[in-house]
Amino acid sequence: MIMRALFKHSILTLCGVLSLCASAFAADGQLKIPEFAGLADKAAESVIITLDPSLLRLAARFLDPADPQDAAAREAIAGIKGIYVRSYKFDADFAYPKADVDLVRKQLGAPGWQRLVEVRSRKEQQNVDIYLLVEQEKANGLAIIASQPREFTIVNIVGSIDMRKLHELEGQFGIPKLEIEEKK
Amino acid sequence: MSKDFEQQLRDALQPVDPEEGFDQRVMARIAQERSRSRTKITRWASVALAASVLFVAVLGAHQWQLRREQEGLEARKQLIEALRLTGEKLDVAYQAVNRESSPPADDGSGA
Numbered sequence: 001m002i003m004r005a006l007f008k009h010s011i012l013t014l015c016g017v018l019s020l021c022a023s024a025f026a027a028d029g030q031l032k033i034p035e036f037a038g039l040a041d042k043a044a045e046s047v048i049i050t051l052d053p054s055l056l057r058l059a060a061r062f063l064d065p066a067d068p069q070d071a072a073a074r075e076a077i078a079g080i081k082g083i084y085v086r087s088y089k090f091d092a093d094f095a096y097p098k099a100d101v102d103l104v105r106k107q108l109g110a111p112g113w114q115r116l117v118e119v120r121s122r123k124e125q126q127n128v129d130i131y132l133l134v135e136q137e138k139a140n141g142l143a144i145i146a147s148q149p150r151e152f153t154i155v156n157i158v159g160s161i162d163m164r165k166l167h168e169l170e171g172q173f174g175i176p177k178l179e180i181e182e183k184k
Numbered sequence: 185m186s187k188d189f190e191q192q193l194r195d196a197l198q199p200v201d202p203e204e205g206f207d208q209r210v211m212a213r214i215a216q217e218r219s220r221s222r223t224k225i226t227r228w229a230s231v232a233l234a235a236s237v238l239f240v241a242v243l244g245a246h247q248w249q250l251r252r253e254q255e256g257l258e259a260r261k262q263l264i265e266a267l268r269l270t271g272e273k274l275d276v277a278y279q280a281v282n283r284e285s286s287p288p289a290d291d292g293s294g295a
Contacts, residue, residue: 047265047269049262049265049266049269051259051262051263051266055255055259055262056259056263058252058255058256058259059256059259059260059262059263060263061256062253062256062257062259062260063260063263069264073263073264073267076267077263083263083266085265085266085269085270087269117277117280117281119276119277119280119281121280126276126280128273128276128277128280130273130274130277142270144270144273144274144277146273146276153269153273155266155269155270155273157270
């Protein structure tokens with residue numbers, strides 16, 4: 001009886017610790033992106049990018065400050081702790097597991113995440129969702145989920161995102177002029 | 185004459201007892217020589233070992249540097265690709281938002 005009570009207590013404690021860890025994990029803006037195992041073999045094109053803090057630092061060291069594009073990229077990643085991208089293109093419609101993409105979308109319902117843009121294009125069958133993790137009026141994470149019948153892309157940027165620096169990237173890497181209004 | 189020579193020869197070849205402590209001195213000398221040659225070998229071996237260690241360390245550092253450089257260039261490539269993809273998706277959203285918010289085109293009816 002005592003053993004059962006002890007076991008129950010330890011399970012409850014473990015659950016508590018795990019939920020604390022999970023909330024801490026969510027709070028830093030990093031999403032749990034599914035493995036998408038075997039999808040790369042099915043896809044016509046796939047891009048899997050995992051840049052953790054150490055790789056980001058390493059990449060920054062190889063950016064040429066004399067090159068305007070590299071200089072802008074270096075500025076943009078100054079407060080960023082990680083960039084995670086999964087992008088797949090297929091030859092057939094909906095060859096990817098929609099449930100896995102929805103699993104990522106579900107994580108964005110956690111406190112702090114705010115949907116910035118929601119695009120639902122029936123004509124092009126294109127959905128784009130842009131979310132920002134806002135903490136103390138600062139953007140600490142960015143998530144983009146874009147899906148079409150034959151492709152989907154998940155982008156997760158972790159860390160403090162300076163919208164002004166993002167603004168400075170306009171015209172580079174295909175980033176549009178965002179016309180972000182500065183607070184006066 | 186030949187008898188004198190014979191005598192001289194006999195005198196010269198007469199067995200002589202070694203001085204006291206001769207055998208100890210010989211043994212000590214042999215030990216000293218052995219130790220000296222051993223020290224020489226040890227010294228050369230140490231120098232060779234140090235040189236090998238240095239060579240391996242320099243080679244290792246060079247290899248590490250090369251690998252790090254390759255990793256760095258690959259990380260840079262990935263970063264640029266990630267920013268390009270992010271930009272592409274932001275652009276899709278931006279175009280859609282722009283389409284939504286822009287006023288409908290004037291149909292020229294003039295009212």
